[in-house]
Amino acid sequence: MPGSPGPLWGGTLNPLLLQRFWLVVPLGLVLLPHAWHLPAWISLAWLGFAGLSLRGAARRQPPLNHWLKWLATLGGVGGVLLGYGSVLGPGGGVALLAFLSGAKLLELDTTRDRAGLLFVTLFLLVAHFLEDQALFTAGWMALAGTVLVAAFVALETPPGQLAARSRPNLILAGQLMLQALPLALLLFVLFPRIQGPLWGLPQQKTAASGLAEQMSPGDISRLILSDELAFRAEFPAAQPQSRDLYWRGPVLWDFDGRGWYRARPVEPASPQGQGLGEPLNYTITLEPHHQRWLFLLGYPARLPDQPVSSLGPDLQWQARDPVHQRLRYQVSSHPAYRLDPVLEATHRTRALALPPGGNRRARELALDLAVAGGGDAAIVERALSHFRQEKFFYTLSPPPLGESAVDEFLFDTRRGFCEHYAGAFVFLMRAAGVPARVVTGYQGGEFNPYGRHWIVRGRDAHAWAEVWLPQLGWTRVDPTAAVAPERVEQGVNAALPAGERLDIPLPVAGDWLRALDLGWDLVNSRWNQWVLGYNHDRQRRFLASLAPFLATLQGMVGLLTALLALGLLVLAALLFQRRRPALDPAARAYARFCARLARLGLPRGGAEGPTDYARRAAAARPDLAEPIATVTRLYLAARYGAAEPAQVEALTAAVQRFRPGGPPQP
Template sequence: MVVLMWYLRMLIQTFYSVGLFRAWSWVDLDVSTVVYPRPIPAGPVGTTPSTNDDGDVLVSDGIQDFYGLREYQNADSPKHIAWKSYARTDELLTKQYAAYADRRVWLTWDSLPGLDREARLSHLCYWCVQLSKTNDEYGLRIPGVEIEPGRGQAHRDKVLKELSLFEVGAVTGFQIPGNSLAWLLAAQVAVIAPHAAGLRLPVGVILLCVCCGLWRIMVYQGRCSYLGRWAKVFIVFGGIVGVGFGYRTFMGLDPWVGLLVTAFALKLLEMHNKRDAYVVILLGYFVALTEFLYEQSIPYTYYMLLVVTMITAALIGLNQTRSHLKPVVTFKLASVLLLQSIPLMIVLFLLFPRLAPLWTVPLNSSIARTGVTDVLSMGNIAQLTQDDSLAFRATFEGGVPSTEKLYWRVLVLSAFDDNTWERPDRAYYRREKKGDPYFLTPNEAEPSWAKGIERQGEKTRYSIIMEPTNQRWMFTLTMPEPINDEGVGMLRDYYFVSFQEVSKKFRYEVTSDLKYRMDSELDLYWRSYNTLLPQDKNPRARELAAGLRAQSESDAAYVAAVLRMLSEQEFIYTLKPPALGENTIDDFLLETRAGFCEHFASSFAFLMRAAGVPARVVVGYQGGEYNPIGDYVAVRQFDAHAWTEVWLEGIGWMRVDPTAIVAPDRIDGGLELAVAGENTFLSDVILWWLKYGKTLWLTEIRLQLSAIAHYWDSWVVGYTPDMQVSILSRYLGDVDRKKIGMIMLSTFFSLLAVIGFLVLRKKATTPLSAVDKEYLKFCQMLSKLGLARNLGEGPIDYA
């Protein structure tokens, strides 16, 4: 039996002292042992003809080199008779042919026909031992291996080792090295952790991964054996069913990732050979890649680089040598390999003809995202004030508009039902005019309602990088111009939506007119629709509206009267308003008089409609934090805001923000300043930068990190094919994909040539022994004392 033992595993156990209990442990010794085949005597080794005139003479009829003549024998072939000699001497002679026999002996696989593999190995091993004893020169030829003839102890050990390792995998099976298994399991934990922490994996999948990892460890330690075929079929079937039950579906991004993670874990139970180990490692790379479907920030990128380094360390450990048995050494080598690939990676990233990145593929995900919704009720936006996550960043061309002009329009809610504002159904828009396009896009005919937009100047151009929301609406300042993008369009209420859910960072450019007029003429249908109110609700608010309207000469005067009431009476802006009863508008206006922006916007729109003035609620964001380092405005979820739009004859829809009357600090200074007296700003967040905004050095660090993240999103995550062509055209003139490919290939191979030159130029150095190092230190010390050693002077002469 040919055996290769990479690790010597020993079971140590004891029943000491009374024999009732057994204490045991497996011990892995860091040794490797090669067991040679058993020598079995065989016949003499055959000789091989040689073309060199060296060695013993080998006479044979099958050789074509003439050697001499001999007397004719009756059995000789007539064609070998020397007839010319017979004509001269009348004596029959026979031609002889011969060659020199090679003194070097070849031990060949084919010289032992009819024997099985083990018998051939044993006979070859016997010949090797015998020829070594006689100090003959011999070589080895077996399938896949050829060793040139030689002699000596080292040559003998080399031949015996090759005989021992011949097709060793067919005999002993495969045992993954412990170093590789350790890194592979560590990488599995690291690559699955973000999915588990993000609640993207069902509990059953996480438990399955843990069980598979523990089982693989016990298989390596020899405590358990590989699972049988039917056991594996049952576990695979259970894993697939568990993914289906966990996600309630097999369609979508999350179930697909869950299935990939499940396959990655289950493959650990089937690593019978090196090929299986390669498959597990490749699956690890793919699972690591799926993390970028959810997050592309700098911290996650660094984390995934660490994970990829760990997987690469497992790959190196799988092909380890004696110098890579230590995990730290393997990890260091993997890190060096990845660092060396950075120049080529940068060239490929910048110049390789761009395809859409993986994270730009529109895939549905069940992960909930925060942000404004298309349903507004008392308390909705107040919940967002405790959310510090980023909503979007806006970069302006030219100066940033003043804060009171930064009303980021997201949704228009004109359907009111009791206590809730919602978007109207699409059918209501269809009733305006048959055949009118639902969206305003650059490539389609302009709908009739778009003629109601009057742009009066103060244009501002800006770009938006919005975070994933898993919704369709987008963020713009009023009044936006149509965006030159086939994937977006403007709705009847003058806000933009994407035709696909925004499940990734989305960058777009917009031009808005901050001075505008919209729908200066409104037909009867829309006037009546925007004055609808539910019957038999909030009667006291209706009476209040009727009284104020009776005292006002016009709709504009009525609007001013309601705003004056909000200003003169003791209304309070707070993030923790008291609870309201069934008639929420009545309770807020006449009882509690404390609320957030949605309370004021909803109540103001109700009072307008109660007096017959068309009104609607707009939700979005207001303000934002200007970052002077990155020159952009960062808008976070706690900047969410609600305001109203009222329609006045000859003016059209006009923005009216009742919150600005009650709490002007909210518009001028932001939410933190508006609620500074009650200490409710991010009260649910224990640690966050903005809570320590008065500390200048912390603020500086926060702005620096935020600017770096903005540059990352702009130039790395948002490096689209259009951006690539634009940047390269700026420096290289007009370029197309063919020219980009040629530049990429030339740069790529130039870098390879430089790297090859540096590698070849580097001279191999022999490490000094500890004695030599101490001797050189001693010479340096004597040199400082004036006793310098001459160049090439040996220790004896130096002494």
């Protein structure tokens, strides 16, 4: 925040400066989160403007020269045009507004200027949700919004009273926000979520994150360093063991001598196989990763209708469109299954293909494994014991590998990460004549005991191998587990050597910091699920469960209008009741008399005394002068004199008789 409270509270209080503070501070609070997305020069320019503005107020300087204002405006427009290519849209538009809101701080001479600036601030506040809708953002916005409302109140407060009114204004703003809460809830539930580009938030193109369609040494270890959330999973029934959670992602078939990738689609289009045993039900809330992968455990028993997706023969599951929004889907799948009992010839060819030449020593090792005989399963077992017996290390910082990456890893460095082990293992299998492929995805996750869900993060990314064995079909083999069994039992951190541990706490029971972390995760999860996840479909379903007619646009708008009208009526009734205390009989009679005169076009002013009113009415209607005088005299005596019941009766009777009709007589 620019400026310090020093000159404000110490010494003499400058009301103008305080008034300026009430504009700079709310604007600063609103803009602060924007600063992450905006170019640095805009933030710096804003700080400069704010400083100048406060200095000007502190020294009571005259307003700025018009030319300087023009220069600042043109400079800002030019800069945004250069940086964004446009001054419209969520990027350039917000940047320009942020800049100009700063420039406007130099021109706050009239109430109109100040009010205009506050309304722009209100718009900037809402513009945050174009970037980010997380719970933290919403909380910040609520705070900044409250201060902004207080600024609107301050706009109506005389500057001299601002020092004393600052706290009451803030409290009032808080009350106003709380009073607005029921309305906000009503609108949230009932306001129609209209689908379409005009109504939806614009899709910001963001870099894809998470797993990629290819895997070279180093790819996954980079992913491991990210704390970013991949998805959350809930198992309504029994919780599975961490070591059984192999979340399937991209399946990589092809090797180019260095990295694994997927050169072309795998035919035919659907998997051949069957699930074994009881299926497992679970719900996944997938964070947007801007790619098409969907994650799955084992062999699916039932896949959801939404999103529209396709399942490959290798159980690679993909959505039709990239996942740009948080996605929640329910899956039922078998952890145990048999896939491809008979291997298609094209699949076999592809699962055995290796580039010609290269990695000579690895091929020799594979040949040794193969000649020992005993079938494919025995070859797999021998390869795994090779990894177990030789001195392999599980590390995040393996030495760089050269041209023959597999050879160097297997025989020279022997230090690597899951992608090294999986890649080398599949290479060995293919060289030994066993069909094999690399599967990437996530393994394990962190169990949140408060929300009873699993948190799967970037650091849980994993790669493993699948080999095809007669009768059994495709079978999962995890060479990493052979080297570092802790990886699949307790997660990646436990498997790493002490010096390389990631900066996250180990799962220790009773650690309050961790409890806090998991609690926050739960709140976020619920926020995503109940607030952000309340989309068009969910709204329709929820309202239909209340009453079927509500699930239509007309129903929602109708109910919303009806409830708002009802609320306004109740409010009006409450206010009206407070406004009008019970009238005594004399006042009631006089009110009737006034109403009758008002019908003749002579309404009484609120602050008009009875005698003044009588004089004016009599002047306008000389024909009625006498009854008007009588009623007024009786009323004054009854209401302001030492009232006697007889006088009130006389007044009532006189008003009863007073029935003027028709146009004024000549």
